[in-house]
Amino acid sequence: MSDPMNHITGLQATASLRGSGILVSDSFVITSRHAAGLASVSGGSGILIVSGVAPADQSSHIGARSNDAPATGPGDDDDGGGVPFEVVRELTEEDLEALRAYEERTSPPAFADKLGYFLLSLEQQDELLGDLKERYAEVWLPELGVFWARCCYVWHVIRVSAALRWLALVGSIVGLWKRHGG
Amino acid sequence: MSRLGTGERDVLLAVLHLRGEGYAISVADEIERRTGRAPSLGSIYPTLDRLQRKGFISSKMGEATPERGGKRKRHYRIEAPGVRALKESRASDKSMWAGVPAGVRAVVPEGAPA
Numbered sequence: 001m002s003d004p005m006n007h008i009t010g011l012q013a014t015a016s017l018r019g020s021g022i023l024v025s026d027s028f029v030i031t032s033r034h035a036a037g038l039a040s041v042s043g044g045s046g047i048l049i050v051s052g053v054a055p056a057d058q059s060s061h062i063g064a065r066s067n068d069a070p071a072t073g074p075g076d077d078d079d080g081g082g083v084p085f086e087v088v089r090e091l092t093e094e095d096l097e098a099l100r101a102y103e104e105r106t107s108p109p110a111f112a113d114k115l116g117y118f119l120l121s122l123e124q125q126d127e128l129l130g131d132l133k134e135r136y137a138e139v140w141l142p143e144l145g146v147f148w149a150r151c152c153y154v155w156h157v158i159r160v161s162a163a164l165r166w167l168a169l170v171g172s173i174v175g176l177w178k179r180h181g182g
Numbered sequence: 183m184s185r186l187g188t189g190e191r192d193v194l195l196a197v198l199h200l201r202g203e204g205y206a207i208s209v210a211d212e213i214e215r216r217t218g219r220a221p222s223l224g225s226i227y228p229t230l231d232r233l234q235r236k237g238f239i240s241s242k243m244g245e246a247t248p249e250r251g252g253k254r255k256r257h258y259r260i261e262a263p264g265v266r267a268l269k270e271s272r273a274s275d276k277s278m279w280a281g282v283p284a285g286v287r288a289v290v291p292e293g294a295p296a
Binding site: 108124125126127128129130131132133134135137138156159160162163164166171 | 205206207222223224225227228231235243246249250251253254255256
């Protein structure tokens with residue numbers, strides 16, 4: 001059994017490590033030892049930097065999606081959960097710069113979001129674009145790479161918007177038909 | 183009570199299984215996990231929308247998270263009319279299968295896609 005203090009969980013980490021970039025996220029559940037600060041964690045070909053505040057009593061073994069992220073920490077991974085890690089150093093300005101560059105390089109195309117704002121109703125924008133961004137980061141980007149992940153994102157924005165528009169159109173026609181004695 | 187199509191039934195059951203925590207992506211994943219078929223997102227949203235209009239499910243917006251680009255998540259939960267619709271759908275399935283010879287049932291197991 002490994003030291004639970006040497007694990008992070010919550011793991012979009014797997015996808016992000018595979019993307020070999022640098023990730024700062026406050027969505028990870030981190031152990032109380034690091035609760036108030038920043039921890040830099042080596043992992044795979046990139047650096048995983050975790051920031052944020054974990055609930056004080058949070059267990060470190062929650063909800064790992066996969067165990068295939070490379071382990072560099074002293075702990076093993078036999079407790080059914082997180083990615084072992086080792087605190088390497090504090091977060092630096094260079095890390096943040098690299099992070100910004102990485103995010104710019106790999107983020108979903110902004111024009112697709114703008115398209116979504118035009119095509120989707122206000123109440124659907126948050127839900128749909130958020131869902132697609134989540135799928136982009138967790139599935140398409142790690143599995144397809146930046147180019148195809150972006151294509152996939154644009155395609156789904158258009159496709160889902162068209163499907164919802166079509167539904168609204170049919171609904172309006174049926175409503176009119178009913179109102180006028182159909 | 184309007185009848186459920188197969189896609190609507192699958193989505194409704196997935197929402198039921200997810201116990202109020204389901205959102206479009208997790209509903210699609212749940213259907214894939216249980217049936218082996220991956221429904222397209224393009225079909226999930228309109229179906230959720232339709233089920234909501236019918237009063238079978240309700241939804242509430244959750245918190246915005248960084249991995250969603252600051253966008254909020256919409257959680258769906260099943261409502262009483264949805265549960266009734268599922269019961270009726272199940273009863274209707276049963277009555278359609280009643281009287282089918284046992285030999286045919288063995289070849290076409292319950293729940294198998296056509």
